[in-house]
Amino acid sequence: MLTRRVFLRGVGFLSAAPGWLARAAAGAGERKKKILVVLFQRGAADGLNVVVPFGEKRYYELRPAIAVAQPGSGENAAIDLDGFFGLHPSLGPLAELYRQRHLAIVEGVGSPDPTRSHFDAQDFMESGTPGRKATRDGWLNRALEKGKASPLRAVSMGALLPRALRGANPAVAIDDLNNFRVRSAQAAPAFQTMYAGTGDTVLQGMGRDTFEAVRLLESVQKQTYTPEGGAGYPRGRFGESLQQVARLIKSGVGVEVAFTDLGGWDHHVNEAPQLGNLLRNFGQGLAAFWRDLGDRMEDVCVVTMSEFGRAARENGNRGTDHGHANVMFVMGGGVKGGKIHGEWPGLEREQLYEGRDLALTTDFRDVLGELVERHLGNRNLEVVFPGYGARRFRGLLG
């Protein structure tokens, strides 16, 4: 825990804000860039109750109190996907996207590191180097190719910059898009000069990122935003974050990667009602994002992840303790959807990891790697995921 210094960067970085401003003002992006949106479910979502293996008898034996019922067995039953797997009943909007083949699911996926610590597991997934704590930057930052680009090429929604986006490329944390500015017009230029001139390298770099992003966002802030396609974002921070990501993408300010997270998945007690509420929020948010972006989804890919799954067997309190492998969603215009990718490891005792958790059959870097290389077009995977050469892509993109 006592590692990692504040990222020193920026000296000599080629900033290109003026060019971007000009292009944004002209409203013309020359080459249409692909965009990757990453959603992190913090707290370890219970994948086995998100994508339900209702075809497996053992599932019901392991979870007598909290299993999601088989499709067709009443109101709170799973939504059938393929006769074996079903979606949690709160994920109706995603079932529709799955049927339209815009949404793909990867089963048995996660980090190969055995830790059941939330902190370490999130850290490993965001650094992109499981088991290695010395990595200082995040995979999503490394996924950006060097060179001239928009100051808003990497954005995260929230008051803090997540580990995945920290690193040598500029990345911008935006809590509230409309208020992303220095409110005092008098103080703004003085602050800008002050930060540009400081000998504090860390804050000088961060100050430059900040003011470049502020300039670029001025034009966006002048327009009011109305979601399109009848998109109904759920109330709350998660829905607002997704809406702000959509707004940034549509305003053509050069976003390449975006990150947002949703917490509260750590259900050790009384899981069913809490998971239902969270998934409703989650599913509605994703579906609204899809509708709002409309045709722009051709260039956008959304991927969801969580630090690990939860134990196959429910615990003593109608909840679940920390587990291993999990499930990921991939949504987008170019995605080979309507399919469960990866291999299902099974739930029999000898099939479970350490006799208790869903086993890993796909490394999360296989999923992210495929999206970085084939969607974002960055072929330097050894930089994005150092030390990982497997490249066992799952064919998620058509």
Add this chain to the structure above:
Amino acid sequence: MVVGLVAAAVALGGNAFRVKLDGEKKIEHALNRLTFGPRPTGAEAVRKTGLKKWIDAQLHPERLTENPALQAKLAPLETLRMNGAELARKYPRRPGAAKKASGPAMRKLAAASTEDRRKMLEQYAPPQVVAYDLVESKLLRAVYSDRQLAEVLADFWFNHFNVYLDKGADRYLVTSYERDAIRPRALGNFPDLLRATAQHPAMLFYLDNWQSVDPKAVAGRGRLAKRARGLNENYARELLELHTLGVDGGYTQQDVIEVARCFTGWTLRVPRGGGEFYFNERMHDRGEKTVLGVKIRAGGGLGDGLQVLEIVSQHPSTARFVSGKLAQRFVADEPPPALVEKMAQTFTKTGGDLRAVMKTMLDSGEFWSQGAYRSKMKSPLEMVASAVRSLDAQVDSAFVLAQAVGRLGQPLYRKREPTGYSNSSEEWVNTSGLLGRMNFATALASNQLPGVKAAPERAEGAGLRLGSPEFQRR
């Protein structure tokens, strides 16, 4: 003044921790690290007392008279003095009440006096009174207390043993948790502090241990029996990972399970009515356990859990983990290993005497070095409190200050995850936070924050200073 500092520290590398600070810088450094920031007259006061004597006084807060102004400001916040049962009775949840105030309602609340605001909240959302009393008291203490080091440490230890105010019954339990378990022991004895947190209803509820039951126990009657039928690993894991040994401290999944078995039966009476710890023999796993290689004999009852706390308190990993975390908060993001080792030795030798550990740190060359000096980024709480202190501003209501801390990314008592907030600088360096700090600084200095007043001659033009890169470091 700090121009080139970071670069200098980098150039010096590890040697920077061997370069001593001169006298004037030492005072500045002490005020930056051991308080929530210097007041305009702070350095002068320390000089008059003498740095050594001043530090010694801060290490013995019980000998210091508390600032009467603080006492007066805390007086109207009645819930701070109530127990859980009283809080649950007097500030009940209203079914159907809005969970969050709307924008205009929020502005009305911010503009009101503390007294009026408490009345308004009591009308439509009584449990909010409990929450606001807590967060406002934290800001008031940070700004006004004369026992500054004790306040910094109360914040450190609450965060180390984090609980979450918005998890169900915890709304009524956290007040006592901080007041009765954490604060009296912030310079006390670690095993004692650990036990106080382990048995406090706020922790038992937050990490679910109150519902953890021996899987073989015959289900009894009553509501708990219906809900609880087996082990819950949540507390056991975080106890090892976050409270004591640290994630690399040398425990296994089997240790987690064994520890969880030891703590079965550590439960609560009426959790939602204020909560009271008790040991329930029927929920307890009476079998033999092995924790970190130590055999715990069958039939130990309540003693099983106490024995676990003893084992982990005395484990060398705990001495290192706790010392390292303190050093990260007080000295540097990556504290010199030699310093951590010295502190850990004191920890072990004294059986976890936290005052002695702090003293070892404060007697070290590393603490008073160029490597430590202004190397830390202020957390949002530190930034907000230090800005108010540096203007000697008068706080009649801390509501708006608490909101500012939350918007900067550190909502107080509301870190959902048991990790607490990071003690590392990098957590607080980002574009959103930087803009937020500039905006807070200018609003404060132009007296735009309701409930907070700065003297015009002091505030004039101070916005730029408080929003500057220099002011973000401590």
